[in-house]
Amino acid sequence: MTNAVQLRGISKSYGSVRVLDDIDLDVAEGSFTSLLGPSGCGKTTLLNIIGGLDRPTEGQISFGDELIYSAKDAVDLPTEKRNVGFVFQSYALWPHMTVSQNVGFPLRIRGLRSLERDKRAREMLERLELGALADRYPYQLSGGQQQRVAIARSLVYQPRLLLLDEPLSNLDAQLRERARTWLKSVHESFGLTIILVTHDQAEALSLSDHVVLLSKGRIEQQGSATSIYEQPRTAYAAEFVGSANVLTGTIAPDGRAIVANGTSVLMAAGGGTPGAAAGIAIRPQAIRFAETSDKERPGTLVPFQPETILYLGGIYEVTGSTPLGNVRMLSPTAPSQSGEKSIFLPADACLQVEL
Numbered sequence: 075m076t077n078a079v080q081l082r083g084i085s086k087s088y089g090s091v092r093v094l095d096d097i098d099l100d101v102a103e104g105s106f107t108s109l110l111g112p113s114g115c116g117k118t119t120l121l122n123i124i125g126g127l128d129r130p131t132e133g134q135i136s137f138g139d140e141l142i143y144s145a146k147d148a149v150d151l152p153t154e155k156r157n158v159g160f161v162f163q164s165y166a167l168w169p170h171m172t173v174s175q176n177v178g179f180p181l182r183i184r185g186l187r188s189l190e191r192d193k194r195a196r197e198m199l200e201r202l203e204l205g206a207l208a209d210r211y212p213y214q215l216s217g218g219q220q221q222r223v224a225i226a227r228s229l230v231y232q233p234r235l236l237l238l239d240e241p242l243s244n245l246d247a248q249l250r251e252r253a254r255t256w257l258k259s260v261h262e263s264f265g266l267t268i269i270l271v272t273h274d275q276a277e278a279l280s281l282s283d284h285v286v287l288l289s290k291g292r293i294e295q296q297g298s299a300t301s302i303y304e305q306p307r308t309a310y311a312a313e314f315v316g317s318a319n320v321l322t323g324t325i326a327p328d329g330r331a332i333v334a335n336g337t338s339v340l341m342a343a344g345g346g347t348p349g350a351a352a353g354i355a356i357r358p359q360a361i362r363f364a365e366t367s368d369k370e371r372p373g374t375l376v377p378f379q380p381e382t383i384l385y386l387g388g389i390y391e392v393t394g395s396t397p398l399g400n401v402r403m404l405s406p407t408a409p410s411q412s413g414e415k416s417i418f419l420p421a422d423a424c425l426q427v428e429l
């Protein structure tokens with residue numbers, strides 16, 4: 075498969091502060107890629123560099139076979155020639171224009187005549203099932219509708235790449251879920267390459283086929299949503315994607331467990347030097363109270379002192395302490411009585427991670 079976007083050695087510094095550090099990234103044609111990470115990790119800077127709104131200090135950008143940017147070779151295709159669509163957190167619709175005029179606006183800039191603009195804008199709105207809104211003004215739309223119109227406006231000139239910067243974060247939780255489903259169907263029906271910036275791991279996992287997790291300007295881990303969730307390489311990746319518990323200790327002499335404060339926890343697949351510091355990531359939903367655990371399953375019983383118990387409807391969120399650190403579990407059962415308990419950590423759910 076060819077790459078819609080290829081980044082090589084992209085770095086960006088502001089004075090002595092390096093906000094992107096040697097990023098290599100391939101974005102497959104037609105893929106939905108998320109740039110995921112906490113505030114300040116460099117997601118927006120990277121997206122803006124791809125779109126031409128910002129310039130890297132070093133590195134090269136290609137779209138397909140075309141070199142778009144290279145400081146070394148003095149190549150810098152201006153943003154308006156990169157043929158990318160941008161949608162930001164604020165939808166920035168023109169308040170004095172109707173929906174169809176807003177959607178047709180990029181075609182006006184590209185010199186299309188009024189009738190043709192209106193025809194194409196309405197076709198795009200129909201395709202996105204927004205036809206009924208064509209003659210409304212932005213103030214007559216809900217936040218979710220405004221966001222869809224902003225996406226229609228960025229698709230009307232058939233960009234080769236759609237860049238989305240937290241486009242759903244202004245929507246309330248319920249609308250955001252509906253907008254996610256809609257966005258996924260737009261991606262499927264247009265077959266477009268999309269790069270999404272988000273700090274929301276659920277959004278990244280549910281929408282994208284490739285997740286790029288960033289930390290302090292570097293790529294921490296990248297891969298399919300399932301690979302990042304099921305095989306986090308580091309404690310940071312395990313905690314940020316799917317909020318795993320990370321227990322810390324040292325690797326046992328046989329390499330199959332980690333040990334802390336006299337308690338040894340069996341791992342799925344061990345490795346590393348005995349005695350070296352190591353972490354185990356375990357998802358809250360994989361942990362069970364000893365009395366309700368599957369006795370046949372390989373794993374470890376660990377003493378647990380519950381501290382808070384929250385009923386979330388059908389499931390209990392219980393936090394407490396173990397000899398290897400604090401643990402948060404999501405259990406179908408509440409602890410049967412107060413006082414110290416044992417919890418069961420299934421070995422196949424205990425993933426070794428780098429600290």
Ligand SMILES: Nc1ncnc2c1ncn2[C@@H]1O[C@H](COP(=O)(O)OP(=O)(O)OP(=O)(O)O)[C@@H](O)[C@H]1O
Binds near residue numbers: 111112114120
């Ligand atoms: N013009 C600038 N001058 C100096 N530092 C900047 C500038 N723009 C961004 N930064 C810094 O670069 C880093 C990355 O910023 P960026 O906006 O890319 O992060 P982000 O991951 O998108 O965060 P957020 O989700 O909060 O937008 C931050 O530490 C930010 O303070």
